[in-house]
Amino acid sequence: MTLQGKKIVLGITGSIAAYKAAYLCRALIKKGAEVQAVITPAGKEFITPVTLSALTHKPVVGEFFTANDGTWHSHVDLGLWADLMLIAPATATSIGKMANGIADNMLVTTYLSMKAPVFVAPAMDLDMYAHPSTQANLDKLKSYGNRIIEPATGFLASALEGKGRMEEPDAIVEVIEAFFENRNQLTKKKILITAGPTYEKLDPVRYIGNYSSGKMGFALAEVCAEKGADVILVSGPVQSKVHHPRIRRIDVESADEMYETAMKHFPQMNVAILSAAVADYKPAQFSVNKLKRNDKEALTLNLVANPDIAASLGKIKRENQLLCGFALETENEFSNAEGKLKKKNLDFIVLNSLRDEGAGFQLDTNKISIIAANGEKTDFPVKSKKEVAEDIVNAVLSCQTGKVD
Ligand code: PMT
Numbered sequence: 001m002t003l004q005g006k007k008i009v010l011g012i013t014g015s016i017a018a019y020k021a022a023y024l025c026r027a028l029i030k031k032g033a034e035v036q037a038v039i040t041p042a043g044k045e046f047i048t049p050v051t052l053s054a055l056t057h058k059p060v061v062g063e064f065f066t067a068n069d070g071t072w073h074s075h076v077d078l079g080l081w082a083d084l085m086l087i088a089p090a091t092a093t094s095i096g097k098m099a100n101g102i103a104d105n106m107l108v109t110t111y112l113s114m115k116a117p118v119f120v121a122p123a124m125d126l127d128m129y130a131h132p133s134t135q136a137n138l139d140k141l142k143s144y145g146n147r148i149i150e151p152a153t154g155f156l157a158s159a160l161e162g163k164g165r166m167e168e169p170d171a172i173v174e175v176i177e178a179f180f181e182n183r184n185q186l187t188k189k190k191i192l193i194t195a196g197p198t199y200e201k202l203d204p205v206r207y208i209g210n211y212s213s214g215k216m217g218f219a220l221a222e223v224c225a226e227k228g229a230d231v232i233l234v235s236g237p238v239q240s241k242v243h244h245p246r247i248r249r250i251d252v253e254s255a256d257e258m259y260e261t262a263m264k265h266f267p268q269m270n271v272a273i274l275s276a277a278v279a280d281y282k283p284a285q286f287s288v289n290k291l292k293r294n295d296k297e298a299l300t301l302n303l304v305a306n307p308d309i310a311a312s313l314g315k316i317k318r319e320n321q322l323l324c325g326f327a328l329e330t331e332n333e334f335s336n337a338e339g340k341l342k343k344k345n346l347d348f349i350v351l352n353s354l355r356d357e358g359a360g361f362q363l364d365t366n367k368i369s370i371i372a373a374n375g376e377k378t379d380f381p382v383k384s385k386k387e388v389a390e391d392i393v394n395a396v397l398s399c400q401t402g403k404v405d
Contacts, residue, residue, distance in 0.1 A: 014042025126162025314345030
């Protein structure tokens with residue numbers, strides 16, 4: 001009974017996969033969950049409220065009012081009641097309405113009032129799923145902190161084959177179980193994460209920077225917050241977005257600003273994970289006016305070293321604090337990473353190499369090795385940055401020092 005006592009709002013929209021909602025209801029209830037079904041008008045064309053209410057032992061919520069007696073169904077109450085909302089199946093229309101706040105039915109109003117984590121299991125034809133508008137709406141949902149249970153690839157109701165089939169109910173239940181199992185692992189822990197690039201100003205219009213998008217660091221922040229930690233995310237200039245009530249984002253621009261912010265907060269932290277691509281050097285002088293072009297002479301820039309944030313934190317690290325760094329390499333990967341691990345007094349280092357396909361800047365994937373303080377190396381395959389973040393957080397949790405208990 002892994003879901004004993006968990007209150008789940010199950011949203012059902014108008015897809016042929018709605019028939020699987022009956023099995024999903026049963027599977028959730030069998031694991032001990034209390035399920036409240038909320039259905040869209042189109043959902044009722046595919047599965048009847050009678051089936052769902054018989055399985056959940058509750059009236060199905062589908063309308064704002066009960067027509068004959070005017071009873072008001074409060075989406076706000078449902079938003080407060082639930083431990084989790086699961087929308088399965090989620091059609092392209094409902095995903096679009098959720099992404100853009102079009103609250104014209106009970107399911108979307110409930111979604112907009114939801115205080116609990118939201119999981120979305122899309123179901124649609126392969127071309128609809130691949131369409132940039134669907135993908136942009138899914139990206140929006142992800143940026144709101146919702147989790148997408150990716151559809152499977154296989155035979156579709158249209159008789160075509162491809163990605164769009166709603167994930168099987170048992171697999172969805174496993175995702176929900178894993179969520180509840182993992183979510184308290186970092187409760188009461190304070191975690192500092194650095195992310196993104198730094199910009200080192202040359203003049204009012206130019207800077208020295210790098211290609212970091214912040215995706216790796218933001219994924220780490222999300223995973224830590226999902227597991228119950230209070231996160232301070234110190235980010236250089238990026239487009240990435242993250243929304244979680246336990247993530248406090250502090251935007252900085254230069255390495256000096258990132259250093260000041262990290263040094264200020266680190267003493268109150270249990271863990272720091274440093275994924276930012278910090279510029280090692282900055283211009284020795286900032287030109288107040290735009291540097292002018294001189295066709296006759298080459299321009300020589302004088303650079304001076306920036307503070308090494310990781311090494312500085314390594315110096316003030318207490319016994320009960322855990323410090324994890326990254327190494328971005330292009331050659332002699334292992335020995336360079338091991339050198340940084342020792343020099344910066346880290347507990348472990350995450351190595352990623354630009355020579356590996358699927359690893360590094362801007363991609364949604366990464367390929368890492370984790371090198372422990374004793375030199376032990378664990379290699380991981382290419383995974384999404386969210387999954388990579390899970391692996392890193394697992395390493396934090398199992399760090400032999402026992403610092404995070
Ligand atoms: O942001 P994305 O587009 O998702 O890309 C992710 C990433 C490639 C930037 C990320 O996975 C990564 O590798 N981050 C570390 C990049 C880096 O600067 O590595 P480094 O080997 O130069 O630095 C070693 C460690 O020291 C890092 O933890 C770095 O944050 C830290 N450092 C470096 C220089 C400095 N002045 N201060 C530091 O704290």
